[in-house]
Amino acid sequence: MRKLFIVLGIIASILAIVLSVLPVSNLAYFPAIAALVFGFIAFYLSNKNKLSIKTIQLVFLLSVIALSITIYKSAFLTTEVGNTDELEIRQQESVEDAKQELENLDLDFDDLDVDINEEDLELGDLDEIEME
Amino acid sequence: MLIASLYIKLTYMLKYFFLLSLFVSTFGFSQNSAFKAGEKLTFTASYNMSGVLTELAQVNMETSEIKTSKATLLRLKTTATTYSKWDNFFKIRDLYESYVSPTTVRPYLYKRDIYEGGYTKFVQYKYSHSKGTVASLIRKKKKGGGTYDQNNTLKISSNTKDIVSTIYYLRTLDLNSFSPGKTITMTVLFDNKPTEIVVKYVNKETVNTKIGSKACHKLAISIKNSNILKGTNDNLLWLTADENKIPVYAKFKVAVGNGELKIKSATGLKN
Numbered sequence: 001m002r003k004l005f006i007v008l009g010i011i012a013s014i015l016a017i018v019l020s021v022l023p024v025s026n027l028a029y030f031p032a033i034a035a036l037v038f039g040f041i042a043f044y045l046s047n048k049n050k051l052s053i054k055t056i057q058l059v060f061l062l063s064v065i066a067l068s069i070t071i072y073k074s075a076f077l078t079t080e081v082g083n084t085d086e087l088e089i090r091q092q093e094s095v096e097d098a099k100q101e102l103e104n105l106d107l108d109f110d111d112l113d114v115d116i117n118e119e120d121l122e123l124g125d126l127d128e129i130e131m132e
Numbered sequence: 133m134l135i136a137s138l139y140i141k142l143t144y145m146l147k148y149f150f151l152l153s154l155f156v157s158t159f160g161f162s163q164n165s166a167f168k169a170g171e172k173l174t175f176t177a178s179y180n181m182s183g184v185l186t187e188l189a190q191v192n193m194e195t196s197e198i199k200t201s202k203a204t205l206l207r208l209k210t211t212a213t214t215y216s217k218w219d220n221f222f223k224i225r226d227l228y229e230s231y232v233s234p235t236t237v238r239p240y241l242y243k244r245d246i247y248e249g250g251y252t253k254f255v256q257y258k259y260s261h262s263k264g265t266v267a268s269l270i271r272k273k274k275k276g277g278g279t280y281d282q283n284n285t286l287k288i289s290s291n292t293k294d295i296v297s298t299i300y301y302l303r304t305l306d307l308n309s310f311s312p313g314k315t316i317t318m319t320v321l322f323d324n325k326p327t328e329i330v331v332k333y334v335n336k337e338t339v340n341t342k343i344g345s346k347a348c349h350k351l352a353i354s355i356k357n358s359n360i361l362k363g364t365n366d367n368l369l370w371l372t373a374d375e376n377k378i379p380v381y382a383k384f385k386v387a388v389g390n391g392e393l394k395i396k397s398a399t400g401l402k403n
Contacts, residue, residue, distance in 0.1 A: 022221075023186070023215075023217040023218050023221060024179075024186050026184045026185065026186045027181060027184060027186060029184060030181075030182075030184070077217070079187045079215045079216075079217065080215060080216055081190050081213045081214075081215060081216065082213065082214065082215065082216035082218075082219040082223070083216075083219075084213055084225065086225065087211060087213065087225045087227065087247075090225075090227055090245055091209070091211070091227060094227065094229060094243055094245060095198070095207070097243075098198065098207070098229065098231060098241055098243065099198065099200065101241055101256075101258065102198070102200045102205065102231060102240065102241055103200050103201060103202075105240060105241065105258060105259075105260075107200075107202055107203055107205075107240055
């Protein structure tokens with residue numbers, strides 16, 4: 001029983017460490033807390049049977065490290081958007097390209113004829129369409 | 133193993149995250165009193181597992197005016213950008229655009245230019261509503277370098293739209309007249325396939341958002357013949373119950389946990 005909890009504790013704490021260094025660091029809370037719980041159970045069982053607690057200390061150490069990294073990351077690192085220069089360029093090119101495409105397109109603005117109103121006429125050059 | 137599967141799920145989720153706000157029309161003409169050129173909405177896309185949020189990407193939705201020699205159109209632009217911490221793992225720089233009629237939100241040109249973790253794809257639809265067709269162009273990367281084009285002509289119904297115009301079209305509907313349980317089916321053209329999307333009006337609810345506490349229309353979304361969205365009433369969208377009908381919150385059920393889209397800021401509103 002004690003061995004089982006030690007093994008579970010080690011697995012959970014290693015998982016917590018791995019998750020904590022990934023961008024999904026927030027998810028490390030789950031295995032870290034699980035590792036602590038397993039660790040405490042194993043610690044209790046070891047004490048009862050007067051057995052070594054060295055590996056359990058490792059479990060605690062790893063989970064505490066994982067929790068520290070996670071808490072540090074969520075408290076001090078702000079999430080911000082990365083470099084979007086390339087996307088901005090693509091957007092600009094896309095508009096220019098779209099303008100060309102739209103000029104060539106047959107814009108059948110039938111729908112606009114149905115519910116045309118003053119506001120829309122002010123918006124753009126819809127007079128021509130209404131003439132059509 | 134667990135990490136690998138979690139990673140796969142997350143990357144899969146990231147990929148589909150953006151597509152998860154779909155919905156469109158079978159309705160006839162409606163007046164657009166919900167948005168105008170110059171509107172900018174910013175969202176945070178995150179993954180929620182038992183209340184622990186992991187922020188994935190920022191989604192921007194912007195409108196602007198585009199003038200051609202014949203008419204003035206509204207450009208609906210949506211971009212998805214992963215946060216910098218994700219860029220080394222799975223970088224997303226997606227651009228979706230739809231050029232629509234400012235009043236009826238009928239699309240005339242749709243462009244999708246995506247970059248998702250090294251994968252790129254360009255899709256363009258040119259609508260011809262008088263003929264009931266769409267000229268589709270798909271551009272993909274060749275393995276050895278360079279690109280290749282696939283041209284197709286697709287038949288569409290008069291109410292077929294693309295994803296972007298669908299989201300905006302939904303905002304032009306008179307949701308106040310909807311009673312709980314009312315459903316509408318819409319057709320969205322995605323990856324050259326017309327996809328039927330069912331939107332169900334659930335009820336009115338007040339939601340706390342970054343732009344204040346808002347009374348909202350709650351809508352449930354499902355896709356016919358698809359398992360991208362899990363559950364029946366678990367994929368929800370909240371639109372403010374005012375004239376602007378801003379999408380303030382969306383929730384999607386994925387394999388493990390939920391995907392969420394929360395509004396961060398809204399500027400240039402019409403009303």
